[in-house]
Amino acid sequence: MSLYLEERIKCITEPKQKAQPKVYIRTFGCQMNEYDSEVVIGKLLQKGWALVHNPEEADIVLFNGCSVREHAEQRVWSNLESLKKLKQRKPKMLVGILGCIAQKHKERIWERFPFVNLVCGPANLSHLPEYIKELNEKEQVLAVDKQERDFKDFCLTFPAQKEGFKSKGYVVIMSGCNNFCSYCVVPYLRGRERSREIKEILEEVKELVRNGYTHITLLGQNVNSYKNNFVKLLEEVNKIEGVEKISFTTNHPKATSEELFRAMRDLPKVEKYLHLPFQSGSDRILKLMRRGYTRQEYLNLIRKLKEILPEVRLSTDVIVGFPTETEEDFLKTKQLMEEVRFDNAYIFKYSPRPGTEAERKLKDDVPLEVKKRRNQILLDLQKRIWREKCRR
Numbered sequence: 001m002s003l004y005l006e007e008r009i010k011c012i013t014e015p016k017q018k019a020q021p022k023v024y025i026r027t028f029g030c031q032m033n034e035y036d037s038e039v040v041i042g043k044l045l046q047k048g049w050a051l052v053h054n055p056e057e058a059d060i061v062l063f064n065g066c067s068v069r070e071h072a073e074q075r076v077w078s079n080l081e082s083l084k085k086l087k088q089r090k091p092k093m094l095v096g097i098l099g100c101i102a103q104k105h106k107e108r109i110w111e112r113f114p115f116v117n118l119v120c121g122p123a124n125l126s127h128l129p130e131y132i133k134e135l136n137e138k139e140q141v142l143a144v145d146k147q148e149r150d151f152k153d154f155c156l157t158f159p160a161q162k163e164g165f166k167s168k169g170y171v172v173i174m175s176g177c178n179n180f181c182s183y184c185v186v187p188y189l190r191g192r193e194r195s196r197e198i199k200e201i202l203e204e205v206k207e208l209v210r211n212g213y214t215h216i217t218l219l220g221q222n223v224n225s226y227k228n229n230f231v232k233l234l235e236e237v238n239k240i241e242g243v244e245k246i247s248f249t250t251n252h253p254k255a256t257s258e259e260l261f262r263a264m265r266d267l268p269k270v271e272k273y274l275h276l277p278f279q280s281g282s283d284r285i286l287k288l289m290r291r292g293y294t295r296q297e298y299l300n301l302i303r304k305l306k307e308i309l310p311e312v313r314l315s316t317d318v319i320v321g322f323p324t325e326t327e328e329d330f331l332k333t334k335q336l337m338e339e340v341r342f343d344n345a346y347i348f349k350y351s352p353r354p355g356t357e358a359e360r361k362l363k364d365d366v367p368l369e370v371k372k373r374r375n376q377i378l379l380d381l382q383k384r385i386w387r388e389k390c391r392r
């Protein structure tokens with residue numbers, strides 16, 4: 001274990017001096033949110049804060065939440081409800097809501113949870129220590145004015161690994177999304193696509209390696225749209241001595257190419273795993289979702305991938321109960337899953353996200369009971385496929 005890691009573990013697990021302020025952070029969302037939380041921890045550790053694993057011990061409790069799925073939002077709200085009592089017992093304890101959920105609900109969060117002190121959007125996170133300082137003089141701070149993350153200010157900060165002993169280091173290579181799928185809030189909350197320079201990314205990877213990280217995950221809302229050539233970036237990261245494994249997420253079928261599949265095959269450090277969301281097996285629904293590909297185009301991609309890299313492991317995202325989804329549409333989704341036989345599938349029941357095109361233009365007309373049933377059918381199917389794969 002590197003000296004850095006030993007220091008990091010000490011920093012996180014050893015008893016802290018009394019005067020040291022303590023932060024508790026909990027993340028509700030995707031790997032981007034996990035990364036953001038790590039950057040926040042890194043920033044606060046640098047400023048002399050200690051990380052604790054129990055809100056009871058904390059001077060500030062931070063919830064970093066995603067707004068893409070309703071489920072993640074609901075978890076933030078219910079955890080805030082539970083925090084109310086602790087706040088009554090410890091009135092000096094500060095509470096902050098971070099991430100897309102803060103960006104989306106802004107000051108409206110205070111209507112329901114007036115005890116929240118800080119509301120900070122994802123592009124403002126790099127200034128978090130300053131906002132906390134402001135709370136010495138103010139009851140509440142709202143920091144949602146920035147629309148786009150400032151890479152220079154943010155990404156080269158070395159992220160603290162929460163548990164302190166993981167060997168996985170995250171590097172954000174791009175942020176935002178231009179796709180505007182009709183159900184998704186990401187382009188509204190994280191802005192348009194912006195890519196970092198290759199040189200800057202490679203420096204950060206080397207910095208992670210110097211600090212003991214051997215597994216590098218390249219992150220972005222759609223890494224295949226990385227403007228400076230994603231395959232070239234993979235080749236460059238693959239050359240770095242000390243990197244043992246490279247993962248990347250997430251991918252969009254529209255921008256995924258055979259060139260990427262060949263790179264996955266030929267670059268020894270790149271994981272033979274691809275997360276490729278298909279969302280629906282029905283062309284009619286894919287069009288309503290504005291996904292930009294057809295069922296057949298998706299299947300062609302998978303066929304090509306399996307030809308080039310037969311041992312590939314595949315996962316996907318699926319939405320059931322999208323507006324107007326009929327039984328026939330649903331069966332097409334089920335058939336696609338049966339045909340591809342994913343190793344893992346994240347299955348979601350559609351819920352309208354405020355501000356999206358689907359929410360504005362399409363009636364959420366599939367009854368909840370139907371969504372639940374379709375969801376369960378796909379869960380059972382995926383379980384069966386996985387069991388069969390394991391047996392083999």
Ligand code: SF4
Pocket residue numbers: 177178179180181184185186187221222252
């Ligand atoms: S590709 Fe579509 S679903 Fe993915 S982040 Fe962009 S808009 Fe959202």
